[in-house]
Amino acid sequence: MRTVHVELGSRSYDILIGSHLLNQLGELMRELGLGRKALLVTDTNVGPVYGARVTEILTRAGFQVAMVQVPAGEKAKSLEQAARLYDAAFDHELDRNCPVVALGGGVVGDLAGFVAATYMRGVPFIQVPTTLLAQVDSSVGGKVAVNHPRGKNIIGAFYQPKLVLIDTGTLDTLDRRNLKAGLAEVIKYGVIWDASFFRWLEENIHAALNKNIQVLDYIVEKCCSIKAAVVARDETEQGLRAILNYGHTIGHALESITDYRTYLHGEAVAIGMVYAARLAVAQGMLKESDCQRITGLVHAAGLPTTMPPELAINELIKLMYHDKKVSSGSLTLVLPTGIGSVKIIKGFPEAEIAKTLANLQG
Structure with missing residues (x-):
């Protein structure tokens, strides 16, 4: 496992990188002292592949998990989908110490992070990026946002995660077009x-x-x-x-x-x-x-x-x-x-x- 530390004083956090790290997610989150209810946000592409597995991993670590799938694609970065997630957070009775977990690509991370930054003026945020683009770029640095019809990422905030867990093994299921798209940010x-x-x-x-x-x-x-x-x-x-x-x-x-x-x-x-x-x-x-x-x-x-x-x-x-x-x-x-x-x-x-x-x- 490789570790990259993001030094931001009281908002500092680690990026953990390696294959087969998903199984450690629950224990790592428990070590952060988070509340035991978690909102797991994913999309209709990633959810069917990893949603049940991550839910089980978090449940074994003592978390009560509510999973919400948003539509795959850029259109999901909207206030409408954010409202769905706020409703889910209310329904699951998340308090200010309960985490929002983003499982997916950059769209999921941006949307879930925006909700984490604004629900109750901020709840813990965990990034679990599954695309190359999200792993090398959007999951790191704390930019979270939704789109407006007049501009991309116009409604957002700077809000740092508590942890970024990058399991490069998830790239095995990434299609070739999205792999190439991630390489643009690499270049x-x-x-x-x-x-x-x-x-x-x-x-x-x-x-x-x-x-x-x-x-x-x-x-x-x-x-x-x-x-x-x-x-x-x-x-x-x-x-x-x-x-x-x-x-x-x-x-x-x-x-x-x-x-x-x-x-x-x-x-x-x-x-x-x-x-x-x-x-x-x-x-x-x-x-x-x-x-x-x-x-x-x-x-x-x-x-x-x-x-x-x-x-x-x-x-x-x-x-x-x-x-x-x-x-x-x-x-x-x-x-x-x-x-x-x-x-x-x-x-x-x-x-x-x-x-x-x-x-x-x-």
Whole structure:
């Protein structure tokens, strides 16, 4: 078992990483001194595979478990589904020491975390991510939210979990499309922080796609370590943490313009990273050779690198203004300056974005 510590003073917690860790979840939660009623939140994809097993594990450890399944997919990150979970918490008589446990991918973690942060002004939150994207990114750092029709993750909070338990064995049941989508966030960490990790990914991406467990364990630990370091220095995104949004401003707009029906989050971020790299080249900030390496690794991971030619660029840019990083009506972009480094650009000219995107669309 590998352990990554997230240092946040009184809100510090451990990320435990390894295969076959699910069986330890109940005992680890009991050691935290939590209340003995637990709300287990999962979705219609993960619930049938792991729901009964996790319920049994927690029951053996002395917890009374109420499990709620939400619909799979981004649409579940809504106030409507949050209301369902509040009702379940009331019905199960959760008090302020009783945990909400998220079992699933990033959508489940964001939704369950939002409910944990707001029910009774905050109850303990446990993350058990089962997708690669959630394991390397969304389960760590305390961002929880639901979507609004006008923007993704607009209604949310910073709320840290008490524990993140990552059983990489759950990736055995992850479909190939979602595995590749998770690799987009993995590639992001190499671009924004660690050039040697990026090179390692170039050499090992096919092993990751083939679910080599040693490779996946290392990937998860490395990404969690990078994110833990960033979050420890800037928990509420006042500065440095914004680098984690590389590829996301364009990616979120792309998800929105396609009504969350065309792209998985990681697929949209992959395109966003490539286009952000092209913007950086156009601004003279990034060498063409580095842009080609970024594009090449995204492609090698089996991820998309271009938007549909019929996509309306002007509409996409309008949606970019709904991004949480917009300040005083100006766009903020995270652009790479080399492999392993990025720069946060505030007030990026809309005309430059439109010009570059139009050129890329042909």
